[in-house]
Amino acid sequence: MPLKILIVEDDPKTSEAICSGLSSENFSVTPALTGDEAEVRLREEAFDLILLDWMLPGASGIEILGNTRLRGIRTPVLLLTARDAVEDRVLGLDSGADDYLVKPFAFAELLARIRVLLRRTSRETALQHQIADLHLDLTSRQVRCGGAEILLTPREFEVLHFLMRAEGEVVTRAMLAREVWREPNRSTPLDNVIDVHLARLRKKIDEGRPSKLIHTIRGVGYLCADKRLSSPGKPSE
Amino acid sequence: MKMGLQAAAGSDGSWWRRRSLKLRLALWFSLIACTLVLGLLPVAYYQIERRLGIDLDHQMEIDWVLIEAHLEADEAGGVRWKKDSPSTLESGGYSESWFDVWSDSTPLMSHTPRGGVPIQTPPRQLQSGEAFYSLVFSGEREARVLQKSAQISGRSVTLRVFRDRSNLRETLRQVLWVFVLGVPVAILLAATGGYFMAGRAMRPIVAMTERARLITSESLGQRLPNPNPHDELGQLATVFNGTLERLENSFESLRRFTADASHELRTPLMALRSVGEIALRESGDAAELRETIGSMLEEAQRLHDLADTLLMLARVEGGRTPIALERVDLGELVEGVVESIEVLAAEKGQKIEVASPDQVITIVADRTLLRQATMNLLHNAIRYSPIGSTVRIHCRLNMGAAEIEVADEGPGIAAEHREKVFERFYRIDKARSRAEGGAGLGLALAKVFVEQCGGTIHLSSEVDQGSRFCIRLSRRDCAPA
Numbered sequence: 001m002p003l004k005i006l007i008v009e010d011d012p013k014t015s016e017a018i019c020s021g022l023s024s025e026n027f028s029v030t031p032a033l034t035g036d037e038a039e040v041r042l043r044e045e046a047f048d049l050i051l052l053d054w055m056l057p058g059a060s061g062i063e064i065l066g067n068t069r070l071r072g073i074r075t076p077v078l079l080l081t082a083r084d085a086v087e088d089r090v091l092g093l094d095s096g097a098d099d100y101l102v103k104p105f106a107f108a109e110l111l112a113r114i115r116v117l118l119r120r121t122s123r124e125t126a127l128q129h130q131i132a133d134l135h136l137d138l139t140s141r142q143v144r145c146g147g148a149e150i151l152l153t154p155r156e157f158e159v160l161h162f163l164m165r166a167e168g169e170v171v172t173r174a175m176l177a178r179e180v181w182r183e184p185n186r187s188t189p190l191d192n193v194i195d196v197h198l199a200r201l202r203k204k205i206d207e208g209r210p211s212k213l214i215h216t217i218r219g220v221g222y223l224c225a226d227k228r229l230s231s232p233g234k235p236s237e
Numbered sequence: 238m239k240m241g242l243q244a245a246a247g248s249d250g251s252w253w254r255r256r257s258l259k260l261r262l263a264l265w266f267s268l269i270a271c272t273l274v275l276g277l278l279p280v281a282y283y284q285i286e287r288r289l290g291i292d293l294d295h296q297m298e299i300d301w302v303l304i305e306a307h308l309e310a311d312e313a314g315g316v317r318w319k320k321d322s323p324s325t326l327e328s329g330g331y332s333e334s335w336f337d338v339w340s341d342s343t344p345l346m347s348h349t350p351r352g353g354v355p356i357q358t359p360p361r362q363l364q365s366g367e368a369f370y371s372l373v374f375s376g377e378r379e380a381r382v383l384q385k386s387a388q389i390s391g392r393s394v395t396l397r398v399f400r401d402r403s404n405l406r407e408t409l410r411q412v413l414w415v416f417v418l419g420v421p422v423a424i425l426l427a428a429t430g431g432y433f434m435a436g437r438a439m440r441p442i443v444a445m446t447e448r449a450r451l452i453t454s455e456s457l458g459q460r461l462p463n464p465n466p467h468d469e470l471g472q473l474a475t476v477f478n479g480t481l482e483r484l485e486n487s488f489e490s491l492r493r494f495t496a497d498a499s500h501e502l503r504t505p506l507m508a509l510r511s512v513g514e515i516a517l518r519e520s521g522d523a524a525e526l527r528e529t530i531g532s533m534l535e536e537a538q539r540l541h542d543l544a545d546t547l548l549m550l551a552r553v554e555g556g557r558t559p560i561a562l563e564r565v566d567l568g569e570l571v572e573g574v575v576e577s578i579e580v581l582a583a584e585k586g587q588k589i590e591v592a593s594p595d596q597v598i599t600i601v602a603d604r605t606l607l608r609q610a611t612m613n614l615l616h617n618a619i620r621y622s623p624i625g626s627t628v629r630i631h632c633r634l635n636m637g638a639a640e641i642e643v644a645d646e647g648p649g650i651a652a653e654h655r656e657k658v659f660e661r662f663y664r665i666d667k668a669r670s671r672a673e674g675g676a677g678l679g680l681a682l683a684k685v686f687v688e689q690c691g692g693t694i695h696l697s698s699e700v701d702q703g704s705r706f707c708i709r710l711s712r713r714d715c716a717p718a
Contacts, residue, residue, distance in 0.1 A: 085552075086559065104541055181577065185549070188609055189578055189616035189679070191542075196580040218527075219534020 002028040003048040008038040035059030054081035069096040076117040108170035129164040132226040163224035172221035266431025310390035335399035457485035497662030505536040567598040592631040606686040613679040618645035641708040650698040659684040
């Protein structure tokens, strides 16, 4: 049974894009375009996750959040907003949101956050990852390809680990910068650095391999997957 | 609204405050002249009166001596004008003098000038030492009298000499008239002179006002006239012109920023649009469409990053980002930065040389901001240095300040660009594409970040000799270890 997500977003285009994106990831989505509609939906149904826009016609996202929590509903809430000042983040999280995503965001990022909130995957905590014949062992910090060890720098290892952990999901540069380089700020030359690292990593992993494992999704980021097994819903190159 | 403003102007400030400075100065001059004249004239009048009195008394003393010398006793026991005297009673010197001779209370001789009224009062009993007194004769006329005892032909008599004081009073009256008529004229002259002199002094101010009125945001290149930079007005003009220059520079920066920002924002928008439109027009297969969408996303990402960066700049500059001050080890910070981005140098075959200090340099700063500033400087050096060159990064103590210096072997920066490279979107080579140079915000960010940490950033560079960017952080507010 698919997980149910309520999407409270007043901009129809954004709402539609998110709904369609999440549907193709096999979620069951319910859109609500106003705060009042969201309140009604929340009374009628139980959801596994709520995507909540802050600025809404009718009741604001923060109010809905307050009401929901007052009624004892502990459903995880991911707050979406264009307000990214530090005090806004604090207010959002204090009001009971579980995570906070600043618009505009990459869909890949949204998906990653949703998966974290739903704790659907055990890949997060796994100590070993395997894609095709590529094997990563977190304990020994070794990467093997069909038995032969591939020597990676510590940074390359962390990048590969992050990509493999999110197997099949697109990883944006912003996510890599934040998670691997611990650099939340976007106005740094890190994107160039990430590209260089990815190019080197790809050279070490994919050279001489008939079917590549590391893919560039133009305009979005990178993806690590064995495309021979890719499902029809997934992008193919 | 207008009425209200006028009423406000009317109620605010007295009549005096609303006059022109020129008129006020003139009125001040007049007031001072008035005080001076009215204060000095009585003194002058009194002095003139005294002097005239003293002169008259002197004259009478001379008269008395001369007359005594010309008198002799006659046979009848009286007194007469000397028979053998060369001058007579009608001679010039005596014609205006009254005199009489008394023996006790008996009149012996009396002389009245021609046309004069006889004075017929007996001599007074005088205190010893007293000789002069005044008396009124024939009703309203006042006479000055010198009365002394004289020896005439061995006989002791009283000789009195008179002079009419009316002439003196007439003179004094004329003086008074001159004063009364002269004072208003003098005050008027002072006022007029003051008015014109004030006008003369104000003329440069008026000229400045006229010129300043013509200066608008469109003509900030103009300057106030400054004929004499040494006097107070000249200094005012110098200060004002300095302000104008700074204003012109900031307007120029703002104009450039607006133009550059709109260019930087429009370019990705334009690309987004045209790529989308063309893809719609052509019927491509799925792969081609994916390619198109990817390209559009890239442009969207570029816009996104640009907006983020500009927002952050505005926030940091507006002081709306909390600064987290902490102790930062500069050597460690530099190593971290180098470790992060040295792959970019490696891609260009460049070498990064890190000169570590002998001792640990600790300062108090916002680690994140300082790290990004350093990272941007290093990235800038890597980006503009030729393939295979060396970039040197060096942190040290210099005259009590901590410094991080990034030196490259790039083409250098000409003097006219040196200040401007820290401006947003400023690119030395306008033709340089975005792919080669960034959005032109790296150095602007570095400068803002360093300044938020209380430091400064300097650039020294010569064309063809490379550039040195130096972050200088004062250590005086460094907390004790």
